[in-house]
Amino acid sequence: MSLFLTVDAGGTSTRALVHDSDGTCSGYAVAGGGNPTASGVESVAKAIRSAAESALRQAAVEPAEVGHALAAMAGSATGLTGVERGLQQLGITAPLHLGSDLEAMFFSGTAELNGAALVSGTGAAAIVVRGGVTTARSDGRGWLLGDVGSGYWIARRVARAVTADLDGRGPRTALTEALLAAADVVGDRSAGKDVLLDQLVTTLYAIPTPGIARFAPLAFEQAGTDEVARTIVEGAGEGLADTVTALAGPDRTAPLIIGGSVLFHQTALRARVTELLRDRGWTGPVAAMADGTLGAVSMNLRSAGVTVDTALHEYAGKSLSAIRSRD
Amino acid sequence: MSLFLTVDAGGTSTRALVHDSDGTCSGYAVAGGGNPTASGVESVAKAIRSAAESALRQAAVEPAEVGHALAAMAGSATGLTGVERGLQQLGITAPLHLGSDLEAMFFSGTAELNGAALVSGTGAAAIVVRGGVTTARSDGRGWLLGDVGSGYWIARRVARAVTADLDGRGPRTALTEALLAAADVVGDRSAGKDVLLDQLVTTLYAIPTPGIARFAPLAFEQAGTDEVARTIVEGAGEGLADTVTALAGPDRTAPLIIGGSVLFHQTALRARVTELLRDRGWTGPVAAMADGTLGAVSMNLRSAGVTVDTALHEYAGKSLSAIRSRD
Incomplete structure (x- = not known):
């Protein structure tokens, strides 16, 4: 065999x-x-x-x-x-068969052949599955054009908010100390903002796109107490719910499988997205999968x-x- | 000689x-x-x-x-x-002397040695000049981390708005037809949104960063009649004014030189930024330079x-x- x-x-x-x-x-x-x-x-x-x-x-x-x-x-x-x-x-x-990563997420959460999946990891996308095949998709257009609510999307907002904070163009945020520590930028604060900013810029541009997604967890760590972080996380939740809502022809009573590294580990985000989708008439069972x-x-x-x-x-x-x- | x-x-x-x-x-x-x-x-x-x-x-x-x-x-x-x-x-x-592109913009507009410059071309930044040297700068942190109100910043928003429109995740916008034409995406509309989106995605990801800045003019062309375009342009104006406002220690009665391909050619944007800065106490002469x-x-x-x-x-x-x- x-x-x-x-x-x-x-x-x-x-x-x-x-x-x-x-x-x-x-x-x-x-x-x-x-x-x-x-x-x-x-x-x-x-x-x-x-x-x-x-x-x-x-x-x-x-x-x-x-x-x-x-x-x-x-x-x-x-x-x-x-x-x-x-x-x-x-x-x-x-012979090698190739399959869609989004379908794999869906079939991880259910043995059913109908339903929908929402994934947020480095990228973000949603699909409708009918009769075991994808019949509609939404987002998943990559770091430049889409992936709303993905790890890259969140981390890019974190990095831009930190840059604006250090530059005096944006509000102060606890994300700044958090990102400088996570990115190993240990500049001399007394040397002035531009020295620190130059170091941060050099460090972050050296990470191949979309690798900054690794800093997305900082937003969730600070969201409880920091307004800038809270706004980013809230935007991610709304964006991901919109991605599902835009799907053509879903059965809202069928299983919805939610996964990817961001949505699996950030349980508050997952709860928020689920809540938004319940408000929009999604009544089917929701299951979370890591991969x-x-x-x-x-x-x-x-x-x-x-x-x-x-x-x-x-x-x-x-x-x-x-x-x-x-x- | x-x-x-x-x-x-x-x-x-x-x-x-x-x-x-x-x-x-x-x-x-x-x-x-x-x-x-x-x-x-x-x-x-x-x-x-x-x-x-x-x-x-x-x-x-x-x-x-x-x-x-x-x-x-x-x-x-x-x-x-x-x-x-x-x-x-x-x-x-x-021997070759190197100088700052931002200082060059400032000294293009005046023979004075004190004042400020605001540039928006592919990127965006502002500086304070005192005694002929830069004493403070704001933004200019590149496509990933800053450049608010730059050609790249505007074009990225255009491209994302178009992707969201085609995907059914965002509002309808006249930018969609404009960008598809400008990017030579001549797909069969009847084949469904995903075929057209796949073509747009392939085309735009093939342009080396930050080359999509070339599509920024589309936002200005549509801003008079399209709400999505108008919002992007308004955000650019406010972002650029904020970049100037964040400058440390400027003399607001000294010359302010405004330039770069975006700010020079888009006169309505330049007028809006100037108006916002007048409201914020900038009373000095304002001059525009192409480069x-x-x-x-x-x-x-x-x-x-x-x-x-x-x-x-x-x-x-x-x-x-x-x-x-x-x-």
């Missing part, structure tokens, strides 16, 4: 999992993140190859034993060749003809949790 | 001028733009070398006849080596010990205008 290699590639990290058709997981590994639009297909292919290699090693599985390979990733259509070549170099002969790994498993199994019902989904989820908690 | 080579390097274009100590101009050329922070020092050095070479050729001057060379540019401290090497390769043996070339001439002359009074400033300005209107 051939094995399954399932990959979930996100902007923050890439996860690879070896499992069988029952959903029993035998190898799991995590590598760096990558986004085909932002950082190029090669970086994504490299992260996927690295995670896959480690997962196979942990499972003590030969690459040739993999009969079904699937990678869920953003901008999936563009990345096939590089990713497939990377896996072939490992000795994997099974799309379990959904990618469902997609890989289904693409091999396996029926993924609630029982199998639940079992695979437990097996995935168990292998993740090893160490 | 040795000649002067004066360069004014901006984000949009780079100008080189050959002149003598009386301010009589004999060669003038324009090359592409460049910003040391955004596009690397090499691109700036290349543009400066190209413009200088053409200006020398037009003036029929041997590089060795140049006794005084000065380049005004953003982030001047970091760019010296590459720019100087480029000019040496042309055969220019005179900093004349000011860079003043800086080059002064650094060679020439006294630049109002008569010389005016004469050099007329000579520069005359050589620019040739063709």
